[in-house]
Amino acid sequence: xDIHALRKDYKIGSLDVEDVLAAPISQFRKWFDEALNxxxxxxxAMVLSTVSPDMKPHSRIVLVKDINTEGLSFFTNYLSNKGxxxxxxxFASLLFFWPELERQVRLEGTVEKLSREASEQYFxxxxxxxxxxxxxxxxxTVIPDRAFLEDIEKKLTDTFKGQPIxxxxxxxxxxxxxxxxxxxxxxxxxxxxxxxxxxIDGGSWKIERLAP
Numbered sequence: 001x002d003i004h005a006l007r008k009d010y011k012i013g014s015l016d017v018e019d020v021l022a023a024p025i026s027q028f029r030k031w032f033d034e035a036l037n038x039x040x041x042x043x044x045a046m047v048l049s050t051v052s053p054d055m056k057p058h059s060r061i062v063l064v065k066d067i068n069t070e071g072l073s074f075f076t077n078y079l080s081n082k083g084x085x086x087x088x089x090x091f092a093s094l095l096f097f098w099p100e101l102e103r104q105v106r107l108e109g110t111v112e113k114l115s116r117e118a119s120e121q122y123f124x125x126x127x128x129x130x131x132x133x134x135x136x137x138x139x140x141t142v143i144p145d146r147a148f149l150e151d152i153e154k155k156l157t158d159t160f161k162g163q164p165i166x167x168x169x170x171x172x173x174x175x176x177x178x179x180x181x182x183x184x185x186x187x188x189x190x191x192x193x194x195x196x197x198x199x200i201d202g203g204s205w206k207i208e209r210l211a212p
Contacts, residue, residue: 010102010186015193017209024181024197024205028105029067031183035098047095048074050085058085064094065122071177072107073114075122079170080139086111086174094176102186109178119172124164131165132156182210 021027035043042063049059058081066073072094077083086092094107123131136152143149178199185193194210 008186009188010192011188012102013185014187015183015185015195017195017207020183020195020207022205022207023069024178024183025067025069025071027183027197028107028181031098031101031103031105032067032096035101035103038098038100040098040100043098045096046072046074047097048082049093049095050082051089051091052081052085053088058082065173071109071175073118073173073175075119075171075173077134077137077139077171078113092176104184106182106184107176107178108180109176111174111176114173114175116167116172120167122173123167123171128165132160134171135165135168187212 021030032043044064045061046064047059048062049057051057060082062074062076062082064072064074078087090110090112092109092111094105094109096103096105098104123134126134132153135156136149178197180199181197183195183197187193190212192212194212196208196210198206198208200206
């Protein structure tokens, strides 16, 4: 297959500064709801990028689990690579891509831990198997084989049988607070629409159009 020949002409929608809402979270929520209504597979999947102590970027897919006026929340193992990197450097970026709508949203900002209470609430809303999984996996560490995980899973399933599963100390949520949000809408001839929100001290946002 000739990779050079792979291309798509974007023509579903358009976007301009006059079209967007005053706050980026409100605009994001609008686009996110449209992605959900379009029945896009895992519309809440996002690329989370962090930076290691040696200044190398690291990216992986995580799922956003809450969107409110403060920002976007996700949950993970605090002792994972991303958890350790966020402990050292609170700056991160997020990327959503919804190809069915020919849209992308890129966010930059800071990350802070959610309260223990908020993590408890979400943790106990998860399927029981996922709760046990949070205890089982020493995320990002080297393990001998899959049987290592399955053995621990079986033991913990027996241990917690008939009783609530406790929230592990090493697991919980983060709140991502954006300071920059860019909305991208694919357009014909690669002349895409890009609208950028930049946070200004005092709680307001500057909205500008970017060249594609």
